[in-house]
Amino acid sequence: MRTPTRRQISVFAFVLVLLLLYPLFVKGSFPLHVMIMVFLFAMLGVAWNIMGGYAGMFSFGQAAFFGIGAYTSSYLLTTYHVSPWIGLLAGGVLAALAAAAIGIPCSNLRGHYFAIASIAFAEIVRIHFNNWKLVGAAEGLTLPILGQSFRNFEFHSSKVPYYYILLGFLILSLLVCTWVSTSRMGFYFRALKESHDLAKVVGINFVRYRLAAIMISAFLTAMAGTFYAQYILYLDPDSVLILPISVQVVLVAMLGGAGSIMGPVIGAAILLPISEGTRVWLGPKGTGIDMVVYGTLIMLISAYHPQGVWGLFSRIGRGKA
């Protein structure tokens, strides 16, 4: 994805205005919740994209960073009454450090091995948190219900402030992703994405850039984790550290178009309403058909149109491909 065309920017601006106005017209708690889930996974997908779609490190363990972010800010809040905003930064930093710790030894691993290593890493984190008494082990952490305010990062009478905050986070992530993509780092990634040998020959300090990508990705993912904690006000290992979350992040990015800035946003906009909607309408019948449809969709997209939806869109801005 090169620098966006003017047409694409205007489409983006138009959509942004719609999103900003959405809560003024749609008041229901459930539709707002769906949009918040869309933003959440869009953000996670964008963060994943930085290390996956761009730097070619396909992580299937993002839940580890999501959980580290959520747990860090929640633990600091419940035990030391630290503001969740500071906890947000702390979680991001811890996640970035964890990413570096795992990223350095794994920097030589190729595609499949890296993917499995990321799963192994995330599972170790999950199992540990599940047994770690300090953070509540399997019981998790319950956040205190404080008066609603921006400072407390809690809102009770309406979801609208959560909506705008997360939209802000998402835009921030998109800006970071754009910066990565259009910077020298992004250039190197694009040129050398799947050829590690070439990278060595050319002699660029590829490892350093990959590490930066992993750390940025982890930081943003952890931010999303803190948001989740403040939104639900309760977390346990099974809500934030499980493999299905990591997989959903990858699916969102891939469906929308990995390696494109807006791809994950589109992917989330499609997958999350399907996921929430099928649960609400098909769920109570209890047959699991929603997931069958979901799985089929993924198979078909990967097999027959792997460049994702964005692959279709990006032609619009440029005329005939």
Place this chain on the structure above:
Amino acid sequence: MGNITRRSFLIGGSALAVSAWMVPPVWGAPKTIKIGGLYPLTGNLASTGLDCRRGAELAVEIINGKYDLNLPLAKTEGLPNLGGAKIEMVWADTKGEPKNGQAEAERVVTQDGVVGVIGAYQSSVTKTASQATERLGIPYVCSDSSSPTLTERGLKYFFRVSPHDGIFAHDQFNFLKDLERVKKQKVQTVALLYENTEFGSNVGKQEQKYAQEYGYKAVEDISYTANATDVTSEVGRLIKANPDVLMHASYITDAILFTKTFKEMGFNPKGMLTMAGYIEPGYLPAVKADGDYFIVRSTFALDLAKSKPLVGKVNELFKKKFGIDMSENAARSFTAPFVFADAINRAKTTEAEAVVKALLETSIPGDQVIYPWKGVKFDPQSHQNIYATGTLVQVQNQQYVTVWPFESAAKDLVWPFPAWKSRK
């Protein structure tokens, strides 16, 4: 010109129709009282969710219809103080995830207009769902989640009817004391074995506490993964520790796996005291005779019908409607709708504050519940039903029979646990 007038008429007309539909009627008593039911209707625990739902469905049918049963509001159709208004359940699928608990609770309240919520089986989901209803100011009556922490949060709108794991753990140790006193069987050491999600680890904590309080030595304390591929290490450690009694908190999958491994490796303590998984409807069909002589905590047992005919009658209705006997899960979820209906009826309105006040004044007598309780009465602080107790049942000939408290036992306890090798 004509087009525009017609179009604007259509738009205006439909807007009017839609808004009329959205505005709730402000006159007259409600004809239906909507209650939200949150359960894992899909996902891993779908069969349990379905179980719970059946129990609640039967309860609602009894309330809405005219039945000659000694249950609150059974003999009248609907709620008499609200003009015979009937209960309508709005079911929501949580898929067993806490975030869905919150989303679904909010959805059924704000979009479907339910005036109360029941559910959600898994304590972690009940936690977030009831947090949502607290924020929205809607009463929540839970009769199927057993984590003690649920009633330790100081919530105003949350009530729990059924016993919690602290009570169940306490029961186990009371049983051991009774065993010594009445049956003259002494127990000195226990081993604690529990799966490592919130349910199991909470039970483990409670058991550690009571073991110390009652003076029993915990010679082993093992937390394990519920869906393990193999549990030979865990059982190996138990054999090595050689406890008098094993206390096991598990789900159904680990109950099955451990039962088989106990037999395979020959683990023979004097007694097996278990929770949850061993009383799931799928356990005995899976392990058959190997399940014999396990003792399980229970709120409900079919043989209660001997001392309480009401239980038998309710089970008959259940069997007629669903084709199977009532399970413990169905029995637990059966109660919440009654508690709600009784409170709303006394409050004479569905308005939240009045309902909460009525719930606090709940006093359902013991002969109107299908458990061996003294009734339903909520502690004013914690909102836990102070009369909720458990019993212990033992599997004998692949049936669950009540063996404790000894006074209400249907059959004699088999103790010690017959060694695997000595059985057929």
Place this chain on the structure above:
Amino acid sequence: MGGGVLQQVVNSLLIGSVYSLVAIGLTLIWGVMNIINFAHGDFLMVGMFIAFWFYTLLHLDPVFSIPICAAVLFILGGLIYRFIVSKVMGGPLLAQLVVTFGVSIFLANLAVMLWTPDFRLIEKPLLSGTWSLGTVQLSIPKFAASLGSVLVSAGVFLFLKRTKTGKAILAVEMNRESALLIGINTDRINALSFGIGSALVGIAGAFLAMYYYIYPQVGGLFGLISFCIVALGGFGSIEGAFIAGILIGFVQTLGGYYFDPAYKYALVFLVYLITVWIRPQGLLGW
């Protein structure tokens, strides 16, 4: 009574060989096509269900279902290769990684739709019970699975080294381009390997069904562990998968016995991570 270290060693060997049996099909597929089949655990689940239904409906003991499970899974694998996986060969790596996740979600939830999430157990298989050998209790079905594992591994090994098709598979494993050059139809080899790999895990399913409970999500943990085993042993290496499986069996069992059962799987994953850092190609890979 089955206490003591010797028992745990025996258990390690038993569960380890079960793992090897499960992983062997995966390493074949991975070696030949460089694709991780993330639905591997779900193929195992299908094998288990086949054994279960043949037992329940036709009273056929799992021992005799083994060839049936192999055949059905061979066909299933072939179909999935032909219509889904073959389309991503040569495509973006991400698509290759994700496509089998899609298959996994699809299969697991199709099983929920068809057979409900309830847990099933084969109650009285021919191979059941325990042998007492001194202080050691030997589970008969697990022992049978271990024997099966050895036989299957040996069988596949010989197949690859001695038969013409087998050698063609090996050739493709080693060097795809060269294999093409000498006229091997790599697409057909791919399909065959996917089919054989699936058949092998079907056999594993039949054995596992003799003592483990069966339900739609049963593939999850077994699948994860298989990936670690295959990567640990070195992708494509049958001997590697066999040894790695046993090794993981020891890590899990002894780790659980001596260290902490709550962490036994964390130990498995940790061993995997450490090995792969030190030797990225696995123990016996190239």
